[in-house]
Every structure is written in C-alpha cells, then in structure tokens.
Amino acid sequence: MFTRSGTQQRSELVAKLADRARFVRTETVRLTRIAGAGHYTATFSAAELFAALYYSELRIDPSNPQWTDRDRFVLSKGHAAIGWFPLLADLGYFDAAELETFTRFGSRFGDHPDMKKVLGADFSSGSLGHGLSIAVGMALAGRLAGSDHRTWCMLGDGELCEGQIWEAAMSAGHFKLGNLVVVVDRNQLCIDGFTDDVMTVEPIEDRFAAFGWATRRIDGHDLDAILDTFGDLSRSAVGTPTAIIADTVKGKGVRRMELSPHWHVGNLVGTDYDDVMAELMAEPLGVEA
Amino acid sequence: MTAPGSQDQSEIFRGTAGGSALLGDARSTAGNNAAATPAFVLGEELADIADDDERIVVLTADLAKANRVTDFAERHPQRFFNVGIAEKNMVTIAAGMAASGLVPYAATFSAFAALLCCEQIRTDCAYTRMPVRIVGHHSGMSMGFYGTSHHSLEDLGIMRTIADLTVVCATDANHLRAVLRASVDHPGAMYLRLGRGRDPEVYATVPELSFGTAIRLRDGADVAILTTGSEVRPSLDAAALLAADGIEATVFDVHTVKPLDLEAVAAAAALGTVVTVEEHNRTNGLGSAVAEALLEGGFGTVNFRRHGVPDEHVPIGPPAALYAHYQLDADGIAAVVRATLQRVG
Numbered sequence: 001m002f003t004r005s006g007t008q009q010r011s012e013l014v015a016k017l018a019d020r021a022r023f024v025r026t027e028t029v030r031l032t033r034i035a036g037a038g039h040y041t042a043t044f045s046a047a048e049l050f051a052a053l054y055y056s057e058l059r060i061d062p063s064n065p066q067w068t069d070r071d072r073f074v075l076s077k078g079h080a081a082i083g084w085f086p087l088l089a090d091l092g093y094f095d096a097a098e099l100e101t102f103t104r105f106g107s108r109f110g111d112h113p114d115m116k117k118v119l120g121a122d123f124s125s126g127s128l129g130h131g132l133s134i135a136v137g138m139a140l141a142g143r144l145a146g147s148d149h150r151t152w153c154m155l156g157d158g159e160l161c162e163g164q165i166w167e168a169a170m171s172a173g174h175f176k177l178g179n180l181v182v183v184v185d186r187n188q189l190c191i192d193g194f195t196d197d198v199m200t201v202e203p204i205e206d207r208f209a210a211f212g213w214a215t216r217r218i219d220g221h222d223l224d225a226i227l228d229t230f231g232d233l234s235r236s237a238v239g240t241p242t243a244i245i246a247d248t249v250k251g252k253g254v255r256r257m258e259l260s261p262h263w264h265v266g267n268l269v270g271t272d273y274d275d276v277m278a279e280l281m282a283e284p285l286g287v288e289a
Numbered sequence: 290m291t292a293p294g295s296q297d298q299s300e301i302f303r304g305t306a307g308g309s310a311l312l313g314d315a316r317s318t319a320g321n322n323a324a325a326t327p328a329f330v331l332g333e334e335l336a337d338i339a340d341d342d343e344r345i346v347v348l349t350a351d352l353a354k355a356n357r358v359t360d361f362a363e364r365h366p367q368r369f370f371n372v373g374i375a376e377k378n379m380v381t382i383a384a385g386m387a388a389s390g391l392v393p394y395a396a397t398f399s400a401f402a403a404l405l406c407c408e409q410i411r412t413d414c415a416y417t418r419m420p421v422r423i424v425g426h427h428s429g430m431s432m433g434f435y436g437t438s439h440h441s442l443e444d445l446g447i448m449r450t451i452a453d454l455t456v457v458c459a460t461d462a463n464h465l466r467a468v469l470r471a472s473v474d475h476p477g478a479m480y481l482r483l484g485r486g487r488d489p490e491v492y493a494t495v496p497e498l499s500f501g502t503a504i505r506l507r508d509g510a511d512v513a514i515l516t517t518g519s520e521v522r523p524s525l526d527a528a529a530l531l532a533a534d535g536i537e538a539t540v541f542d543v544h545t546v547k548p549l550d551l552e553a554v555a556a557a558a559a560l561g562t563v564v565t566v567e568e569h570n571r572t573n574g575l576g577s578a579v580a581e582a583l584l585e586g587g588f589g590t591v592n593f594r595r596h597g598v599p600d601e602h603v604p605i606g607p608p609a610a611l612y613a614h615y616q617l618d619a620d621g622i623a624a625v626v627r628a629t630l631q632r633v634g
Contacts, residue, residue, distance in 0.1 A: 072389075115417055130409065133377070133384075137384060138385045139385075164377045175370075
C-alpha cells in the first residue's frame with residue numbers, strides 16, 4: 001500500500017512492520033531451537049526488508065498462490081527461509097502449526113525453501129548465485145504474457161561473488177527488464193568473515209550501474225526509507241532494472257550476534273535462548289527515533 | 290580401418306551445410322550417401338510446434354547458427370532469447386520462465402550444457418520439476434579436432450544420475466522431430482542429447498515414439514545390440530556387415546537412457562550375447578545402465594560387452610578418424626561384436 005512519509009497512516013504502517021520484523025526474528029530463534037541449528041544472523045539482517053515487502057509492497061493474494069499476475073519474489077539467499085516461512089504462514093499461505101515440523105523428517109520445511117512443498121515460495125533456492133537468473137526468466141515471461149507484475153529478487157552480499165549473478169545482471173540490462181527489482185541485503189559478512197576481507201563486493205552500485213541498472217542505496221533497517229524507495233518504483237515492463245542496495249547489519253537486533261563472524265549458523269541453548277528472546281521483545285527496531 | 294574422412298568442420302559454427310564434406314560419415318559404410326546432407330531440424334521443428342503452442346520459448350548461448358535455432362528466431366522472434374556466452378544463466382532463466390508457465394528449450398553444445406550447467410540442471414530444473422528441455426547438441430566426439438573442451442563423453446553419466454530428469458538421445462532428423470513433439474507435455478525436466486544435428490538417416494519418416502520404450506529396428510537371433518543416438522546408424526550398418534557373415538543381430542534404438550527400457554534389456558538378455566554401443570565414455574553411460582539392469586534382472590549368465598570410448602581423453606583428429614580409432618564406425622562395431630561372440634565360442 002502506498003503511504004506518504006510523515007503521515008499518520010505511514011506511522012501506523014511502520015509500527016506494524018516493525019512488529020512483523022520482530023516477529024521474523026523471534027520466529028527465527030524459535031524455529032532454530034526446533035531444528036537444533038539455524039541461520040539467525042542473515043535472517044535478522046533482512047527482517048525489515050521482509051516485513052516491508054510482504055505487508056506493504058508485494059502484490060500478492062495468499063488465498064490464490066498461483067495468481068498469474070502476482071508479483072514474484074525469489075529469495076536467492078535461501079538460507080534466510082527460516083524467517084520467511086513464518087511470514088508466509090502469518091499471511092495465510094499455510095497453517096502456522098505446520099512450522100512445528102520444521103526440519104523434522106518428512107517436513108515441508110527445510111533450511112532452504114522447496115517451491116514444491118511451500119505454498120507462497122515462487123522458487124526453490126539454497127545454492128547461491130541462481131536467484132537472479134530465475135528472476136530474469138520470470139520477468140521475461142511476465143513481459144511476454146503482457147502482465148504488469150513485478151519480479152523481486154533478494155540477494156545476499158556474499159552471493160555477489162558468484163559469477164552467475166553478473167551473467168544475470170548483464171542479461172537483465174540487455175533485455176531492459178524494467179519489471180525487475182533486486183534487493184541486496186548488504187549485511188557485510190559472509191561465512192568466513194567480512195566481505196571486505198574475504199572478497200571485495202563494493203562498489204555494488206557502480207557494478208550494477210555498469211550493467212545498465214538504476215541503483216538506490218538505503219538503510220535496510222529504516223522502514224520509512226524502505227517504504228519511500230519501494231513506493232518510488234515504476235511498473236513498466238520495458239525499462240531499466242532497479243537494484244536497491246540495503247545497508248544492513250548481520251545479526252541486527254541481538255547484540256552478541258551483530259557483525260559477529262561466529263553466528264552464521266548457531267544454536268542458542270538454556271538461558272541464552274531466553275535472554276535473546278527478551279532482548280528482541282524489548283527493543284523495537286526499524287523505526288527512526 | 291576406414292579412411293579418416295574430411296578435415297572440414299567449419300559447418301558446425303557456420304550452421305549451413307553444403308559444399309563441405311559431411312562429418313562422421315566414414316562410420317557408415319552401408320549408407321554412403323554423402324551427397325545428401327541431412328537437415329538440422331531443431332529450430333524448424335520447434336517453430337512448427339510453437340505455431341500452435343504459445344508456451345514454447347527457445348534460448349541459446351551464442352550458438353543460434355550452430356544449432357539452427359535461427360529457424361525458430363525468424364518465425365517467433367519475440368519468443369527467442371539469445372543470452373550470449375552464459376550457459377548457466379541460460380539454463381536458470383529457462384527454469385524461471387518455466388515457473389511462469391512457459392515450456393523452454395535451451396540449446397548449447399552438450400559439453401557445456403551437461404558439464405558447465407550440471408548444478409543448474411539439477412537444482413533449478415530437475416529438483417523443481419520444471420518443464421525445461423536442455424538440448425545438448427554436438428555431443429560425443431562430433432566436435433572432432435576442436436578437442437576435449439568441446440567433447441561430451443561424460444554427459445549421459447552425469448545426467449542419468451540426476452533424479453527427476455528424463456534423459457533422451459535423438460537419432461536423426463525424423464527421430465528428433467518425434468522427440469520434440471513428445472517432449473512438449475512431458476512432465477518435468479529433460480536432457481535431450483543430439484549428435485551433430487545432421488546425423489545420417491535411420492528413420493525415413495517421423496517414428497512413433499514413447500519415452501522409456503526402445504525402438505526395435507532389426508531382428509536377429511545371435512546377438513543384441515543396444516545403442517543410442519549417433520551410434521544407431523553405424524550399429525545398423527554393422528548388423529548388415531555381420532549378416533553377410535551369417536551373424537544375425539537384433540538392434541534396439543535405446544533413445545531414452547533414463548528411464549531405461551527394462552523390457553528391451555530382458556529381450557536382449559534372452560539372446561545370450563548383449564553389446565551396448567555409444568559415443569560416450571564406457572563409464573556410466575548407456576552400457577553401465579544396461580549392465581546394472583542385467584545384473585539386477587536375474588537373467589543368469591549373459592555374454593556382455595560395453596562398447597564406447599575408453600576412460601581416456603581422446604587424441605586430436607577429425608570425427609571420422611576418431612570413430613575409426615575407437616571402433617565406433619560400422620566396421621569397428623562389427624569387429625567388436627564378432628570378438629564378443631567368439632568369447633563364448
């Protein structure tokens with residue numbers, strides 16, 4: 001939904017999205033306990049982006065998951081699915097009680113999403129570097145069908161090291177996919193440390209721009225900024241694809257995890273679990289003070 | 290051995306035949322009709338299908354001339370996508386298109402399709418059961434002196450290991466037409482292996498075809514030859530040579546390598562001697578699939594031979610010379626069958 005910054009309507013929306021972002025984080029912590037291990041931090045960094053997309057921006061109808069003209073969303077950084085599944089359940093794609101089976105034998109929900117098992121998942125992911133090509137295919141198909149739907153793709157920043165991302169970026173520019181929007185969750189870390197140390201991914205804006213993309217750079221935890229940026233996009237099928245580089249903090253919301261290279265996959269046990277849950281419930285994020 | 294044949298392989302990249310001698314015809318001693326160059330019908334047939342089916346889209350990676358999808362592009366330009374030299378991107382874009390209801394055919398050299406894009410085929414096409422048809426052309430050693438980088442002698446082994454993927458080899462132009470027509474509504478992903486696309490004729494008309502059911506091309510009581518793709522023609526010619534010596538061979542075109550036709554394997558086993566012939570590494574191709582089926586089928590003792598390329602990188606040379614070197618031409622196949630029969634007296 002479109003809201004103007006500074007209005008009462010916007011304030012109410014931001015408060016709602018902040019609550020849903022917190023829900024992404026607390027559910028991630030809860031589901032990780034069921035699984036015994038999980039990707040906390042790469043999910044926390046994307047929480048506000050997930051909330052803004054799913055509760056405000058995406059043109060979707062959870063009662064009709066195969067709606068031809070729905071906006072597509074490709075979660076290329078599939079390891080953030082642990083925080084995405086609860087949103088899909090919350091929106092009504094499936095019964096939230098099913099999440100109690102998370103990662104258990106025969107469950108529909110594993111650490112990475114399977115589109116054949118999870119309603120609302122437009123594509124499967126897990127192997128990094130593929131999602132943008134998938135999104136290019138969906139954007140081309142949408143244009144061919146005469147649909148005005150958008151295709152969204154969320155990339156991780158470490159994922160930008162994959163060569164196929166740049167094959168896809170090149171083709172999106174070449175095919176003038178104005179209906180394609182990438183959100184880069186620039187959370188600064190990959191598994192072995194800071195991307196700046198492991199492999200330089202900057203300047204991300206310049207790199208996308210060189211392939212024919214329009215770029216924006218925003219604070220990926222600032223819901224007001226996220227909504228403003230999303231609201232400013234066109235729906236033209238022919239034009240310039242857009243890359244939104246969202247500066248985020250890997251592990252955002254839990255101090256012991258923020259920008260720590262030790263929490264890519266982890267498991268909180270005992271009082272640590274309770275402490276982290278309490279920390280998340282105490283602090284509203286995503287709202288400018 | 291057979292004369293090495295022409296050195297000219299320029300047609301592969303030019304995409305038009307004529308003027309140059311054929312590649313690989315030295316394999317065929319019975320069908321020595323080098324004057325008639327078979328057409329590469331991939332693009333034309335897909336264009337025909339697309340006339341009545343708006344779901345059909347075609348992708349390639351800078352090989353539109355080599356695989357003749359130019360014939361599709363001319364008739365359906367809005368449904369043709371050349372992604373440049375980016376094969377992995379091509380396969381995954383095709384998967385994204387399939388998720389939106391299209392039926393994509395993505396064509397490139399089989400070495401690049403199967404080896405470079407193996408993971409994209411597994412993860413984005415097969416695992417998701419998307420109806421993507423990966424067309425790997427110029428398989429085996431048909432690229433000749435372009436060398437090992439352009440040879441595809443591992444693709445069947447790689448592809449048949451992937452779950453939820455149908456693996457099919459096209460034999461000649463008419464067979465390719467049948468395969469393409471049958472593929473449109475086939476559930477899930479498919480790897481379609483073509484030879485050089487201008488392979489010598491086996492089928493005078495478009496055959497009846499059902500994936501998973503081999504086609505019995507010849508009946509004989511002494512030996513069964515199970516072959517596929519580019520080796521069907523020379524295997525039939527070898528059977529003719531053997532018949533002249535009083536050896537009668539049954540020949541099956543095992544066009545679907547996966548799922549394998551177990552009834553054809555049983556019929557072959559009943560003859561006592563089974564030889565598989567393929568333009569592929571002997572490891573993990575059709576021969577290995579048949580060996581597995583023979584052992585698990587409880588057929589008792591079968592005199593069995595996997596004939597193909599040994600586990601090595603092949604020498605430099607034009608295709609015909611390579612086929613002769615590895616006994617994958619008609620003379621060579623006949624010799625291998627005779628030797629196999631002699632093992633049991």
